[in-house]
Amino acid sequence: MFRSTIPKEDRELVMMVRELVETHITPKAVSYDKDENGSFDWSPVNLLARYNLMAPNIPEEYGGRGLCNITTAMILEEIAVGSAGLAAVLLTNLHAVSPLLTVGTEEQKKEILPLMTGESPKLAAATIIEHKPNLELIAQPETMDIRHSSVNVENIEEGHLVVKGLKDYVMNAGIAGFLAVALSTNPEKDKAGLQIAVLPVETEGIIIGKQRKTLGLRFCQANEVIFDNVEVSEKYLIGKPGSGFLVFMQNLDRMVPLAAALSLGVARAAYEAALNASKNRMFMGKPIFEESTVSFTLAEMATKINAARQSVHFACWLIDKDLDYSQASSKAKIIASSVAQEVTAKAMEIIGGQAYLYGHHAEIYLRDAKMLSIIDGSEQFHRNLLASQLY
Amino acid sequence: MATFILSKEEIELINEVHELAVKKIAPRAADLDVIGDGIQDWSIPELLAEKNLLAPIIPEEYGGRGLSMVATAAVIEELAAGCAGAAAMVVQNIYAVTPILIAGNKKLKEKFLPLLSVRHPHLAAIAINETRPDYNLERPESQSEEITRISTTFCYNKDGEKVLIEGSKDYIINGAEASFVTLLARDKESRHKSSLQFFVIPGDNSGVEVREVLRKIGLRSCHTVKMGFNNVEIPSDYAVGRRGGGYLLLLQTFDINRTLLGAIAVGVAKAAFNLALKAARNNSLLGMNSPSKYYISSSLADMSTQIDAARLSVLRAAYCIDVDENYARVSGMARLYATQVAQQVTSNAVDIIGRLGFLIGHPAEKYLRDAQMLSMIAGSDYLHKKVLAAQL
Numbered sequence: 001m002f003r004s005t006i007p008k009e010d011r012e013l014v015m016m017v018r019e020l021v022e023t024h025i026t027p028k029a030v031s032y033d034k035d036e037n038g039s040f041d042w043s044p045v046n047l048l049a050r051y052n053l054m055a056p057n058i059p060e061e062y063g064g065r066g067l068c069n070i071t072t073a074m075i076l077e078e079i080a081v082g083s084a085g086l087a088a089v090l091l092t093n094l095h096a097v098s099p100l101l102t103v104g105t106e107e108q109k110k111e112i113l114p115l116m117t118g119e120s121p122k123l124a125a126a127t128i129i130e131h132k133p134n135l136e137l138i139a140q141p142e143t144m145d146i147r148h149s150s151v152n153v154e155n156i157e158e159g160h161l162v163v164k165g166l167k168d169y170v171m172n173a174g175i176a177g178f179l180a181v182a183l184s185t186n187p188e189k190d191k192a193g194l195q196i197a198v199l200p201v202e203t204e205g206i207i208i209g210k211q212r213k214t215l216g217l218r219f220c221q222a223n224e225v226i227f228d229n230v231e232v233s234e235k236y237l238i239g240k241p242g243s244g245f246l247v248f249m250q251n252l253d254r255m256v257p258l259a260a261a262l263s264l265g266v267a268r269a270a271y272e273a274a275l276n277a278s279k280n281r282m283f284m285g286k287p288i289f290e291e292s293t294v295s296f297t298l299a300e301m302a303t304k305i306n307a308a309r310q311s312v313h314f315a316c317w318l319i320d321k322d323l324d325y326s327q328a329s330s331k332a333k334i335i336a337s338s339v340a341q342e343v344t345a346k347a348m349e350i351i352g353g354q355a356y357l358y359g360h361h362a363e364i365y366l367r368d369a370k371m372l373s374i375i376d377g378s379e380q381f382h383r384n385l386l387a388s389q390l391y
Numbered sequence: 392m393a394t395f396i397l398s399k400e401e402i403e404l405i406n407e408v409h410e411l412a413v414k415k416i417a418p419r420a421a422d423l424d425v426i427g428d429g430i431q432d433w434s435i436p437e438l439l440a441e442k443n444l445l446a447p448i449i450p451e452e453y454g455g456r457g458l459s460m461v462a463t464a465a466v467i468e469e470l471a472a473g474c475a476g477a478a479a480m481v482v483q484n485i486y487a488v489t490p491i492l493i494a495g496n497k498k499l500k501e502k503f504l505p506l507l508s509v510r511h512p513h514l515a516a517i518a519i520n521e522t523r524p525d526y527n528l529e530r531p532e533s534q535s536e537e538i539t540r541i542s543t544t545f546c547y548n549k550d551g552e553k554v555l556i557e558g559s560k561d562y563i564i565n566g567a568e569a570s571f572v573t574l575l576a577r578d579k580e581s582r583h584k585s586s587l588q589f590f591v592i593p594g595d596n597s598g599v600e601v602r603e604v605l606r607k608i609g610l611r612s613c614h615t616v617k618m619g620f621n622n623v624e625i626p627s628d629y630a631v632g633r634r635g636g637g638y639l640l641l642l643q644t645f646d647i648n649r650t651l652l653g654a655i656a657v658g659v660a661k662a663a664f665n666l667a668l669k670a671a672r673n674n675s676l677l678g679m680n681s682p683s684k685y686y687i688s689s690s691l692a693d694m695s696t697q698i699d700a701a702r703l704s705v706l707r708a709a710y711c712i713d714v715d716e717n718y719a720r721v722s723g724m725a726r727l728y729a730t731q732v733a734q735q736v737t738s739n740a741v742d743i744i745g746r747l748g749f750l751i752g753h754p755a756e757k758y759l760r761d762a763q764m765l766s767m768i769a770g771s772d773y774l775h776k777k778v779l780a781a782q783l
Contacts, residue, residue, distance in 0.1 A: 001395050001707040004714075275783055295780035296773070302783065303704075303724040310703035311696070331696040380689065387688030390668060390695060 002070055002313035010071040017053070017078045025082035032083050032219040033364050040175050040221065044086050045123075048079070054090060054121045055097050062109055063117035069254075069316035073261035080265025081272075084368035085219025087262050088375075089123070092172040092220060094258060095376075096124030096180035098251040099196045103239040111235075112178065112198060122177025124198070127167035127225050128248075161185070161232040166224070171375075173208050173223035177201055182244045183232070194244025197237050205230035216364075216371025252377060256329040257315035259376040260336035263369060264309055267340040270347035270365040271301045277351040294350055301343045308332075308339040327389055330382040337373035344369040394461075395710045401462045408466050411438060412473025417754075420474030423612040424757055429604065431568045431614040433512060435477045440512035444470075446484040446504075448492070453500060454508035460647070460709040464654040468702070471658025472665075475761035476612030478655045479768070480514065483564040483613070485651060486769075487515035487573040489644045490589045494632030503591055506570050516569040518543075518560035519641070522602075522617060539584045539638070543620065545576040547627060554627050556590060559602060559619040564768075566616040567601050569594045574620070575637055587637030591629045598623035609764025642719075645769060647712055650722045653705040653729035656765050660698050660729075660736040663758040667691065667740035670748075687743055694736045701729040720782050727775045733762040 003011070025044055032041065048054055057072045058064025067075070072094075080087035093116070100112060115122045163183055173179070179199050186193030199206065209224030239247050275298055278289040288294045315332040318325035344365040348355045355362035373379050397405070415438055423432055439445050448463050449455025458466065463485070471478035484507055491499055506513040524540040543558025556576055566572065571591050578586035592599060603617040632640055671687050708725035711718040737758040741748040748755035766772045 001703075001710040004710075289780075292777070292780070295783070296776040298783055299776040299779035300727075302779065303728045306707075306721065306724045307700040307704045307728045310707050311700045314699075314703050327695075328699070330692075331699050334693065334696045335700050383689040383692040384685075386692040386695065390691055391672060391688065 001310065002317045003074070005317065006068060006071050006074075010067060013067075014071065014074045014078060016051075017075050018081075020047070020051070021078055021082035025079070025086060029083040030359055030361060030364065032085050033359075034218060041219075042175075044083070044219075045089065045175075046120075048086075048090070049119055049121050052117060052119070054123065055093055055116050057094065058097065058101070058113050058117050062113035064113070069257065069319045070313055073258055073312060073316045076258055076261045077265040077268070080262040081269040083219060084262055084266045084365075084372065085217045087265060088217045088220035088372075089172060089175075091255070091258055091262060091376075092125055093123050095126040095251070095255050096172075096176075096178060096198065098255055099180055099238050099247050100198060102250060102254070103196075103243070103247055104198075108198075108235065108238065115177065123172055123175050124178040124180060125170050125172035125176035125225075126180045127170045127173070128182070129167065129169045161237075163227050163230050163232055165227045167227070168224050169212055169222045170225045171217075171220050171222045173225050174211065174221050179206065179225065180238075181227070182248060183237075185241055189242070191245040192242045194248070195237055195241050196239055196244050196247050197232055199230070199232060199236050203230055203232075214371065216367035216369070217375075253326045253329045254319055256333045256376055256382070257312050257319065257325075259372065260308075260312045260315070260332040263333075263336040263340035263372045264305065264312055266365050266369050266372065267301075267305050267308070267336075267343040270340075270344040270362060270369075271298070271305060273362055273365070274298060274301070274347035274350040281352060288350070297346055297350065301346060304339045305343065308336045311335050327386060330386040333377065333382050334379050334386070337369070337379055340369040341373055395706055397462055397465065401458070401465070404456075404462070405465050405469055407442065408444065408469040409472075411442065412470050412477070416470070416473040416477050420476055420612045421752070421754070421757070423476070425752060428606055428611045428614050431514075431565075432612065433568075435474070435612065436480065436512035436514060439477070439481065440510060443508055445481060445512065446488050446507040446515070447481075448485055449488060449504050449508050450492075453504035455504065456508075460650065460712040461706060464650060464705055464709045467651050467654040468658040468661070468705075471655040472662040474612055475655055475659050475758075475765070476610045478658060479610050479613045480565060482648065482651045482655065483517065484515045486517040486644060486648050487565075487569075487571070489647060490517075490573055490631045490640050491591065493643060494589075494636065494640055495591075496628070498628060499591060499631065503571050513570040514565040514568055516563045516565040516572045517644075518563050518566070518572050518574040518618060520561045520563075522559040522561040537584055538582050539577055539587060541575060541577045541587060543574065543576040544579040545588060545590065546579040552627050554590065554625050554630065556592065556598075556620050556623040556625065559617065561617050562605065562615060562768075563618050564610075564613050564615050566618050567604070567614055572599070572618070573631070575641060577637075578635075584638045585635045587641065588634055589631035589637050589640055590625060591631060592620070592623055592625055596623055596625060607764065609760040609762075610768075611760075646719045646722050649726040649769065649775075650705055650708040650712065650718075652765060652769055653701070653708065653722075653725040656726075656729035656733035656762065657698060657702045657705055659758050659762050659765070660694075660701065660733040663733075663737040663740035663755060663762075664691070664694050664698055666748075666755055666758075667694070667743040670744040674745075690739055690743065694739055697732045698736060701725075701732040704728050720779065723775050723779050723782075727772060727779070730762070730766040730772060733765060737762040 056065045056067045060066040076087050181197055182194045183197055184193055185195050205228045207226040209226050212222040278294050279287050281288050312332045315328040318328050348362050351362050419434055443456055447456040447458040451457040467478050521542050546555045571593050574590050574592055598621045600619045601616045602619045605615045704725040708722040711721050741755050744755050
């Protein structure tokens, strides 16, 4: 329904992406899901970059496609049907670009955004989560919290900041050209002491640390990032000092429906695989689709995916219209990721034993769906966020 | 140009309906619910007729409001938040007029449609379910899809000017006091599905009788009966559509109006959610740091998420009907999802409200019963899953 609001060219673009994914990405999706650490496979990223799709929502004046959120969500869904890991690379990229788009100054946009578009774009990574190895036996949950960014500013002189700290599980870090980071410019002030910066990865002192192994979305590699006395020049600071938390929350609200679109893609892929299998797999001389338990399950899967998709597109539509989108974003994320987990698990049951074999695409969907429910704020986080707005 | 965004007038209308539902219908519905469904109460239809809401989809040329499906769904949702029975009454009217709107001739439309759009309240009913369906006694594998189980028969007389209808129909909402009943019957000679046809029978025609008043546990404010049609003679002008076109018309009527059942479910779920939210806010046991506060708030967050998704599913189906896209599948999905959500949400709401919510007469227990009923009427959840599965 909300799809009808996008222009005709955009719909054609989505169909083009669907074909592109079917011919080039789906056949290789299993090989993208590599367990062992290794070099990054640039071929699918280059393929998408050829169509200028790595950051499709950057406005046309900076070299992007200037797509609205609904189209972006639809494109991400199509890519996630092929490979959710590849879609997560795009999503993380958009995550880092988003602060620039919302609060960046004209000069910053003109300088940085054109580098992220075109045929050989630089990717970006958002460093959010912290992991302080803490050997004392006192629980310190706040070290995982954005509010207490441990990337501290050590000293400020002549408009130059020197920062120091450690960020962990930074998706895309290994391949990124830019890193978005929340600096704690005033640690006493807790939330109000943050500021966002987008730094080129070549800046002296930024060290990409060891690679983390993840269970899902393996194409999108996560690394440690170490900030070792990094000098940050004024021009890379985004927004006003102290605005970091607000900018972060706003961008979370704007990005979450896109993360939910990834869940939709995974759910759709799993559903289609299950539907296909149910028509080919035989039980007592009949396709198992003719068993009502199987076909009813499939009908229910389709129903839930439909409902989740409406929620996601509704949130995107609200963002496009600049209406109040915060609650709808959380709702989209909760429903899409819970539906994706349910659907992928049921799809595995329908496909049967072979789906449990390592390297089967249904098994990949299951792991990806779980990971998608955790990134960009877990389902529980969003439930809390939503509940605090309900009361 | 059809759109899913309501116009300013439509939003005003929906606000009016909201006022009406909360202030006038809900208190009356609680009373009716206690009495049970022994009588056809006219107070609610009177209130609705005042606003010309008994069948808001009737086009303006026949005196109706001519609302789009999107606006109708919103109106039904608001009504259902006040009383699901009132909304079911309106939906039943819409069911009854849909075959006439789609395939009826001009004379039929001019005669029957204005009844539902005048100031004096009238009701209409649709009669599909059989008291005694024709069951096939053959083994299931040799049963044919082509054979209908409708056992009510019609038979044109020799000169083709009169039709005789014979049979009995079950579970007819609004049936007892209906000004006209839209009835599905098969040809006396044939049991084939292609022999079905719809007829409009005036409620006061001789031979139409109420056999039994059904007492049910949900939607008690809408009166439901079993009806008999003993050699009912009507002019052949009262036939809807072409001879034998009944089956397609039946499918179309159900595909369109299922969406509205979804809208009732969303309305009930919304009312139950609001009640639970209010209870959770006022419950002093759920203080700032109580662990059950987190449990309940996450449950409330889930409920509101599901209600929104259900509403959007219904909206999508209504939009597809308005723009005449392929709506059969989306309306089935909307109905299935919305009733499931309504059942979950009403049951969770009773959990949150606690023991008070389980007392007879508390709104929460009424929502619970109403939501349960919604998955029975106009095809059960299983039927819908079967239909959907066949379309995958």
